[in-house]
Amino acid sequence: MLRLISLLLVLISASSLAAENNKLHWQGYLSGGFADTNYDNFLVNGDGGSTMLYSGGLSARWHFTPGISLTGQTIYQDTGDHNDNGLSLDYLQLDLSDNLLPNSEQTLSIGRFKSQIGLYNSTRDIPFTRPSIYLPQSIYSEGLRDFMLGMDGLKVKSDFFLDYGTLTAEAAVGKNVIDSKFNDNVLGPTYPGDWSSAINYYFDLRYQIDRWLLAANLTRSNVHYDSSNAIIESGGIHSLQSVFSLQYRERWWEFVTEYGERRMDLRGFVITNGNNYFNNDRTMQSWYAQLRFFPSNDWTLLARYDLHYNDKNDKNGDYLSRIPGGLFPTYFANSQDWTIGASWHPDDHWLIQLEHHWVDGASWLPPIGNPDPSVNTHARWRLFAVQVSYRF
Template sequence: MIVSKSFRWSDPRSITAMAAALSLVLSSQARSDEGVLDTLQVHGFLSQALVITDENNFFGPSSENEGSFKFTEIGANASLRPHEDVLLAAQVLSRRAGGDGSDARPALDYGVIDYQILSNQQRTFGIQLGRFKNPFGFYNQTRDVAFTRPSILLPQSIYFDRTRSLGLSADGASVYAEERFNSGIVRFKGGLGTPTTRDLATQLFPPDLDTQVGGETSSIAQLIYEHNNGRLTAAISAADVNLDINLGPSDGELNFQPWILSLQYDMGNWALTGEYAIRNLSLSGSGAIRGSDITGESWYIQYSRRFYDNWQWLIRYDSLVSDISDRSGSEYEMQGLGPAHSRFAEDITMGLQWNLNPRVLLAAEYHHIDGTGWLPLQDNPDPSETERRWNMLLFQLSLRF
């Protein structure tokens, strides 16, 4: 997401840093120029979902009784422009997604000081300092707000919810640029920082292990081309993510390198979207940390159609393979590491959205899944007890102001 001088609220460091920055601005600038407060923008949103599965659990005990209500998102964001070229923006999010609910404590989703060095009719260039949203794929930078998602759940092969914190944001610095042509727009965003790792340990490793995961210096970049006012959009995203792993006396390092190609053709009342990712994941260490080096593959294709003034439906096929050299997971199972179906997932999704008005959204969707490659470990601590084929039904109410 690129921030223009007319943009009111936007991307993405710590709450303390943003509070200090805001205090400084309000104490020095507001006294001399009360008009600064006129640029203050505050927005918020709330989403509550019901998740029902016939097998396995997703975001809570979804396969029991009437399902799970443990999928809640509550957020508030604010922005202030103390100078024509400077924007302060931050968002605090409380998100419960299964587990014991401890992850629902409010946390800084993003918080940046954005300085726009150059902006004219032809080009824009700026820099952001703080906690910035990672630019990859079409949806990652706006994934927290239900109104910006085409479905309740984004394609899990690309936008993993179980490792959401890793892909969401990073603490550091990013630059963005935009070049406008007669036929279209080219946008670039790249960042260098430390990835957030909140609650990541229990998603990468069995919850009963006392595992610590910390972020190390990582990089990410994305290049987007929009042709003919967004009729055709193409993007390529790449990252080099580094983590430190501590498992008791054992130490290790994890390196994750995804490449994502994104394409969308949008005719206004319908859109065809597809994304393809190739992911290299290497883990090195000693003791209890088992070294590995695998390459995974993800892709989806999605057709969405808008009808009447406020309805949209979609159908999507989504595929995930954890290791392209062992697509069926049979070798993984033969080594006694877990069930074969935990190494892949094929998901057929059908969804429906109804915007009652600009502030209220109702959504429902159905998933038929073969495989458990993206099931949250915290809700399914014993993979051997999961079922290969399962179905999921979701309903969601979303509000915003």
Template structure:
């Protein structure tokens, strides 16, 4: 599903279908973006403080309506984000969208296949550059190392929507799993991991509500997921696994010229095995962000944001983490706090230039499980910036 042949087949079949299928049944869109970025005193984007052109996003998506209630939807992309996620082509999603018969004021859709997650504010739009508020999203919620896992799953998604005089209610439920690449395995267990990491399942539920005025929205979601690691015969790691529970609250407020959004998340994770047969680690972390966007005019938008994450609510300054590892893992790997300033400029329709700067204290979101084999070269205080040019059609 992630190979270049697969993406070429997807692109080719989309273009052929555009000419062969009925115009009113088939639609397709795409985007191209290129940028430049740098992480200073950190290898979050690139090593050695290098200015990098590893900020490429190319994609094409399509929808074919077979009839009034059944459609095929998909997207293929090529990504290069430096160290943030795996470089290369992949099928982000490819599913059958089945609209069920309406029930009073309720509409319902079932997605079967590699569906796209709708459970967080940006989970359904993080794959398209021009729909994001910032180039690099808040890492407390949108952890780039696991971008492909969080974007969607292979399985089933049920979406229910109800509109009434009292407001709009949306309910989502999904169950599935995502394939884990060697890149994600190394991000979790360290660069020397050679075995197979498998996501056993991801079970998610979310609900969003808007009043009739549509000027604000509240949401809540829950995730339950298990992972299993099977080591290779010639490595020093052992059978292991991880369980994860995520609880997320969100809020959005819209005004004429500005917008406020925030998400708060608590997580409960258990890690066992892997580094040794007796290894066990349990953490109850939390994080979240708040962001304000102000539209100066039809072309310019300013963004201010603050993002915070701690891996253990009982060790907010990371001192216990450093003491438990004999100083091998610095305390600042237990948290991460980021202030962000950004600007968007839309000089012409379907064109955008976006720029931003992040000031960061801590390194808690560079790796999933800090360990002797999994501690990037990052200072306690570091920063990063990015500029990206986008075009969509």
């Protein structure tokens, strides 16, 4: 809470600076809320529990020349035991823009930037740019939030303004951001160790015309684990993820669906008791469909179905349940999440959101790489969340 007060003081100082120099453009948000679950390890350590949700952010862009700018954002997060809470640098990038080809614009970004994965990843921290408090976890994992979001490196983006729509191509290379909670969210606190990112990349292609938006993304995320315990040896995770997105919007409603596959090749991670679950090669499968209705200018209603398989070749958990020792119940093989929600915009600055999830399964609950039935004890559980946000 003290860090949130410090962020407020930074915002006040920035407002006075912005008034003195029209080259600086800035905006920010503050939000507070509450979330509760009955049986799971999604919010807090342990089987069920509740947490307050506090977050805030300040973003700014400084234009040196029409084609050169510096963009950054700092955020504060206090949203549960599995996030790297506190004040942090979300992104800071130098952008060089020019029109190198006819009817187009090219941008080179250097620094820390947001990874473009699916429709919502790059703006998932801002309440006003996401459809719900919690995004579909089959694709937008809360436990891997920082890892999926940030990359330190180089990004190239090109927008082509066609006679029929806009085509955007983006490619990036760099190292992913690994936060202090990464190990607990992947392996669990029983297996302490240090993680490091390889040089990774992603490619993103999207086409927008009228009410349609189509997108495809390919992301490589390789990491290395240096064990600091006597139970498990060092290892590495080689991940290749593809996401395909479709959005269609009318005045009164919107339909979104995304499909994803993530190949997870785990190498090493040899455990002294002989359990070799860590050392495997599998493909996770994800899909969701989402409907939003806009009965008025200030109200939005949401309904969503989200499906996830830990291994598309073992959807019911037959192999998982036969691992020696009987450690993993079959409900760790898949997850189905039915969500309803509502949002109210009383004006341009305020947003009030609430939602309820009914979940069957635990395949995307932390620790994601090492299912833990001692904290995720039930196949069926629910999640409720409410949040109030203000932007300026």
